[in-house]
Amino acid sequence: MLPKSRLKQIAQLSQKKFRDQTGCFVVEGHKSVHDFFEQGWEWTELLSTEPQDSLPTTVVSTAEMIRMTQFKTASPMLGVFKKRKPIALPTNESVLVLDQISDPGNLGTILRQASWFGIQHVLCSEQSVDCYNSKVVQASMGGMARVYCHYGNLVAFLSGTQLPVFGAGLSGKSIYEAEVKGPAVYAFGSESHGFRKEVASTIQQWITIPAKETDSVESLNIASASAIVLSHCYAGN
Amino acid sequence: MLPKSRLKQIAQLSQKKFRDQTGCFVVEGHKSVHDFFEQGWEWTELLSTEPQDSLPTTVVSTAEMIRMTQFKTASPMLGVFKKRKPIALPTNESVLVLDQISDPGNLGTILRQASWFGIQHVLCSEQSVDCYNSKVVQASMGGMARVYCHYGNLVAFLSGTQLPVFGAGLSGKSIYEAEVKGPAVYAFGSESHGFRKEVASTIQQWITIPAKETDSVESLNIASASAIVLSHCYAGN
Numbered sequence: 001m002l003p004k005s006r007l008k009q010i011a012q013l014s015q016k017k018f019r020d021q022t023g024c025f026v027v028e029g030h031k032s033v034h035d036f037f038e039q040g041w042e043w044t045e046l047l048s049t050e051p052q053d054s055l056p057t058t059v060v061s062t063a064e065m066i067r068m069t070q071f072k073t074a075s076p077m078l079g080v081f082k083k084r085k086p087i088a089l090p091t092n093e094s095v096l097v098l099d100q101i102s103d104p105g106n107l108g109t110i111l112r113q114a115s116w117f118g119i120q121h122v123l124c125s126e127q128s129v130d131c132y133n134s135k136v137v138q139a140s141m142g143g144m145a146r147v148y149c150h151y152g153n154l155v156a157f158l159s160g161t162q163l164p165v166f167g168a169g170l171s172g173k174s175i176y177e178a179e180v181k182g183p184a185v186y187a188f189g190s191e192s193h194g195f196r197k198e199v200a201s202t203i204q205q206w207i208t209i210p211a212k213e214t215d216s217v218e219s220l221n222i223a224s225a226s227a228i229v230l231s232h233c234y235a236g237n
Numbered sequence: 238m239l240p241k242s243r244l245k246q247i248a249q250l251s252q253k254k255f256r257d258q259t260g261c262f263v264v265e266g267h268k269s270v271h272d273f274f275e276q277g278w279e280w281t282e283l284l285s286t287e288p289q290d291s292l293p294t295t296v297v298s299t300a301e302m303i304r305m306t307q308f309k310t311a312s313p314m315l316g317v318f319k320k321r322k323p324i325a326l327p328t329n330e331s332v333l334v335l336d337q338i339s340d341p342g343n344l345g346t347i348l349r350q351a352s353w354f355g356i357q358h359v360l361c362s363e364q365s366v367d368c369y370n371s372k373v374v375q376a377s378m379g380g381m382a383r384v385y386c387h388y389g390n391l392v393a394f395l396s397g398t399q400l401p402v403f404g405a406g407l408s409g410k411s412i413y414e415a416e417v418k419g420p421a422v423y424a425f426g427s428e429s430h431g432f433r434k435e436v437a438s439t440i441q442q443w444i445t446i447p448a449k450e451t452d453s454v455e456s457l458n459i460a461s462a463s464a465i466v467l468s469h470c471y472a473g474n
Contacts, residue, residue, distance in 0.1 A: 112457065119449070215383070216354075224346060227464040
């Protein structure tokens with residue numbers, strides 16, 4: 001059993017300001033909690049409704065889980081983990097850059113892709129959705145536990161990097177013709193507004209995923225586009 | 238102004254049983270309503286909070302929109318459209334097959350991809366999420382207006398088709414080595430359970446998107462996988 005005050009504090013971690021104040025965030029679900037634990041993330045609470053062999057959890061009631069959960073349905077396992085201290089971005093490894101991404105499901109999906117394709121670093125602009133948001137953590141399916149999600153000034157990074165900078169847009173060189181060798185930076189604009197002007201001006205080469213027909217939908221979802229670009233330009237070569 | 242009884246009927250179209258009873262569904266948002274209208278879908282109501290030049294809408298109040306919306310925030314435009322009558326699946330065009338897909342966002346995203354890559358037909362197993370669900374319509378961003386979404390017996394279709402049948406799985410031939418020419422059937426299992434056994438037995442060739450590292454996440458999201466498979470195997474050749 002947890003003190004009521006602690007239950008309330010954990011529930012409040014659904015809000016970014018409390019995550020920022022405490023430096024902690026919540027992970028829900030058996031698989032995700034194991035992922036963060038096994039990847040060596042520091043934790044303050046590991047809680048479950050049944051005793052566990054695989055994790056040193058404290059047993060709490062389902063009613064307590066319901067008080068803490070950030071989802072419609074409480075999971076039988078919940079962990080409170082500490083946010084990681086920021087580290088420097090690498091200079092010679094591929095980086096995925098996201099300008100003002102706002103949808104937590106999209107960011108989580110992209111972190112999952114980054115992990116799948118072995119990209120260790122994702123850089124989001126400062127106004128992007130918080131990667132410690134529980135919907136990001138959930139959608140990443142362990143990706144958030146494995147990939148460094150940085151926040152920072154995109155223009156400073158993109159104009160300073162020694163790596164080639166590819167930007168995904170509605171026009172540019174077809175990805176089926178683009179040649180990418182070695183580490184590179186892959187940049188994507190926001191779901192609704194694309195790139196901000198100052199960020200767009202740092203793109204060295206525009207790449208695009210050509211539509212097959214003229215009367216198609218106007219664009220692909222950002223996470224569909226990133227999947228295709230990473231697969232074609234990064235994994236496929 | 239609409240009669241209260243009609244407002245209620247439209248609001249009830251959030252439930253599949255009412256969509257099935259009436260043969261109607263709701264589309265919300267300026268862009269999506271235009272998409273269905275311009276693609277020639279029959280409609281019973283086109284409603285907006287302001288008079289429109291581009292569509293023959295009836296003006297309703299924001300309060301009425303709030304009563305009808307299926308989302309947290311009501312849009313200034315809403316249309317009630319008629320579901321399409323089922324048509325036969327083509328015999329010599331590419332088809333995307335989804336076994337028990339359950340997440341409306343995923344189905345919508347896949348319909349958007351299908352439209353982008355010029356695939357006109359998506360076949361879902363009967364237990365899949367309803368494509369007339371408003372979250373599917375929204376996530377498809379016009380894809381649902383352009384692509385035929387069929388429901389039917391996958392085993393019957395997959396074992397009867399003359400086209401090559403590729404199934405996406407965690408093992409199989411790497412998509413970077415698979416050679417696909419001409420129309421084909423691309424099949425994907427459900428988000429959490431993969432393919433049902435009887436469906437898996439009809440797959441002619443398993444294809445896979447290889448992970449770059451052994452300690453990556455366990456899998457890709459189904460809509461990420463479909464984006465990559467369609468791009469590599471279908472659009473890229």
